[in-house]
Amino acid sequence: xxxxxxxxxIEAHELWxxxxxxxxxxxxxxxxxxxxxxxxxxxxxxxxREGEAALGKPAGSYRTLDLxxxxxxxxxxxxxxxxxxxxxxxELTPDSGPVLVVGLxxxxxxxxxxxxxxxxxILITRHLIDAMPQHFSGFRPVAALRPGVLGTTGVExxxxxxxxxxxxxxxxxxxxxxxASATPLAVADKTSLSLLDMFLGLHGxxxxxxxxxxxxxxxxxxxxxxxxxxxNVGLNAxxxxxxxxxxxxxxxxxxxxxxxxxxxxxxxxLRIIGDKLWFLKNS
Numbered sequence: 140x141x142x143x144x145x146x147x148x149i150e151a152h153e154l155w156x157x158x159x160x161x162x163x164x165x166x167x168x169x170x171x172x173x174x175x176x177x178x179x180x181x182x183x184x185x186x187x188r189e190g191e192a193a194l195g196k197p198a199g200s201y202r203t204l205d206l207x208x209x210x211x212x213x214x215x216x217x218x219x220x221x222x223x224x225x226x227x228x229x230e231l232t233p234d235s236g237p238v239l240v241v242g243l244x245x246x247x248x249x250x251x252x253x254x255x256x257x258x259x260x261i262l263i264t265r266h267l268i269d270a271m272p273q274h275f276s277g278f279r280p281v282a283a284l285r286p287g288v289l290g291t292t293g294v295e296x297x298x299x300x301x302x303x304x305x306x307x308x309x310x311x312x313x314x315x316x317x318x319a320s321a322t323p324l325a326v327a328d329k330t331s332l333s334l335l336d337m338f339l340g341l342h343g344x345x346x347x348x349x350x351x352x353x354x355x356x357x358x359x360x361x362x363x364x365x366x367x368x369x370x371n372v373g374l375n376a377x378x379x380x381x382x383x384x385x386x387x388x389x390x391x392x393x394x395x396x397x398x399x400x401x402x403x404x405x406x407x408x409l410r411i412i413g414d415k416l417w418f419l420k421n422s
Contacts, residue, residue, distance in 0.1 A: 151183075151194040165193055175226055176219035179205040202227050228313065236310025237265065237280040241300055243316035245288045250317060257315040258283045265307075282307060345380055352384055371407035378409065378416055 167190025170183045183201045185191055191198055204227055209220050232238070242258030244251040265280040286292065286299035304312060348364070355362045364381050408419045 151196060166190070168193060175204070176223040177213075178208065178220065178223045180223070180227065181205070200231070202231075231311075232313070233310045235279075237282065237307060239303065239307055239309040239312045240281065240283045241296075241312060241314045242283065242285045243296055243314055245291070246285070247291075251288075253317050254315040255285045258285050282309070345376075348380070349384070371405045371409055374416075375407045375409055375418070378418065 167187040168183065168185055170181065172179065172181050174180065181203045183194075183203075185194060185196060185198045185201070187198065204223055206220055206223075209216055240258055240261050242254035242256070244254035246252050246255040261281060261283045263281055263283055264275055264278040265282040267275040268278060268280055282303075284300065284303055286294070286296040289295055292299075300312065300314075352362050364377060364384075410417045410419050
């Protein structure tokens with residue numbers, strides 16, 4: 140059975156309502172909606188352990204700023220979006236004390252690069268206040284960390300953040316990260332999205348991709364499959380998945396050629412003939 144997974148409290152609340160019925164009141168959770176600078180903001184407050192158990196998230200205030208209309212390029216869309224984001228961050232940030240901004244994610248992967256890219260644009264002041272107090276004494280101490288990912292550093296991001304927090308004692312940690320959504324194609328309903336790039340991985344895998352392909356087809360959106368640097372074992376499985384989903388006449392090329400990168404690969408009955416990948420049963 141395919142179970143939707145989400146990092147967003149607003150979606151966890153919506154999924155709970157779908158399963159329990161819209162008229163059922165969720166104890167331990169308070170949800171409110173408003174608009175900031177023309178953009179919808181939903182605030183989900185998880186108040187106690189009952190709310191934690193229902194939504195699967197720790198107690199706290201979760202805010203979702205919907206910038207879908209941003210892509211419509213309306214009047215002052217960018218300035219209004221910046222002010223809306225800034226207002227939410229300000230409301231959740233203490234008035235004084237050092238700030239640590241953590242850019243989580245893998246810079247080399249486009250859908251996961253938002254954290255490191257955001258950290259690049261932060262004005263770092265912590266070292267300048269001590270070095271040049273006559274110029275920067277009026278600034279708040281701000282430091283930034285880009286911990287990378289376990290696969291390239293050998294260190295869990297949480298370990299790196301905890302170590303720096305113990306050293307700097309910031310009043311607040313602002314983490315910027317790409318989150319998983321249970322409604323990956325919701326933006327397609329309000330934009331001109333024409334192609335969905337499916338990256339098979341541990342989170343969602345083939346069952347998740349089947350769901351996304353179905354949703355894309357309903358909206359007239361094309362899709363293609365990208366491999367995750369697979370060996371021949373994974374490449375064989377994904378090739379069969381593509382053939383099953385798209386039929387014998389695949390309409391467009393799929394990104395499944397990375398098996399050739401391996402120098403000590405597993406022997407599998409896969410052959411590249413011309414511009415196609417073939418499964419040769421008796422090879």
